[in-house]
Amino acid sequence: MAEVKLFGFWGSPYSRRVEMALKLKGVEYEYIEEDIIGNKSPRLLQYNPVHKKVPLLLHNGMPIAESLVILEYIDETWKNGQSILPNHPHDRALARFWAKFLDETCWRACKKAYLSGGKEQVKAKEEAEESLKLLDNELKGKKFFGGDSIGLVDIAANLIAYWPVIIAEIVGVELITNDKFPNLCAWMDEYLNSNVVKEHLPDRDKLAEHIRTWFQKTSPVQ
Template identity: 60%
Template sequence: MAEVKLYGWWSSPFTHRIEVALKLKGVEYEFISEDVRNKSPSLLKYNPVLKKIPVLVHNGKPICESLVILEYIDETWEVGPSLLPKDPYERAMVRFWAKLLDEKCFPAMRNAFLSIGEEQEKAKEESTELLKFLEGTLSGNKFFGGDTIGMVDIVANFISYWFIIVQELAGLQVLTKEKFPKLCEWMDEYLNSDIIRENLPHKDKLTAIYQARFLDAAAANAAVAGGGGSPK
């Protein structure tokens, strides 16, 4: 049997992507929990350039970056559902949306949570515009790829669970049923899928982590606003 190890962290949406893909494919793996503030020698050996999780190690060979790992899993294990379509154009579209989610949506939604004032308003506006594009791609489908969970759904996991938690903490009204009914229906379908539901991080523990981050960000913003400059 092939040796598969996943270096990650329980609360990371990027780690969760890989766990979901492996479970959808029925691939057995060993999960190695990493302290992201005190990274192990093994993680640094397997990912010496970026030095971050997740890292998938397959038969001693490391694969880094969650989007790359997802494609690797889909191409390596043909059992289970396909994460990407076979048609070249449709595959290109999946890559486009996955890249948009990581490079545009995630930073904007993170900034809407952690920033204040004009910067926060700008991040909220950017998040809203990007969510409109995502809403339009669903067009009556249960999932982004049709009737089954695919790569775009897995990459968008931070919207369905993580962002909803931080939105409540920050008192934001960015993603609501009134504004984005299709996205909210998609979230319900995604989160209620057996494999997804059974492997989500515990909500209370995740909320506690983001509550601490929110308080740290608020303190840092207050220090800057008070003329203290950038906090050390």
């Protein structure tokens, strides 16, 4: 049997992505919790010397880093279970595009809106809402980004499905509302009520406390 280990952190949306993908594919694995705040394990540093981050997948001793890369690796390696990427090359390319857009454009803009203040925050919120509007348009007439079932983009979008709701309560900056993004909010309800997703979401109260502590240490500009 293939040996699969996942180095992760309970509160990381990136780690949770990989857990969801492994569950969808029916892959058994050993989960190894990392203390990412200041005590990363020697094994994590050994297997991911470039970024020194979680998640890290170890498959038969071979390390794979970066959550989106890991998701594709899982889909290509284990053919059983639900497909994560579409079959058609063009659809696969689109899925990769939107997953990258979520990480590199949308979530970065959202974080800037949460962490800034004053005029900078106003501009940051506008940029975040522009990105969210594009996602909202992409969901028109669809249950999930992947169509009728959860796929790569949906798993990647857990960044905006669960964590921002808690962050909004803590910092008072609400970006995703039903009046502005009805398709996105409908998707969030559908996604968060999926059994495979609910099973791999961190405890809400514990996550809220973790995020609150993180924001206090980060000291956003007011």
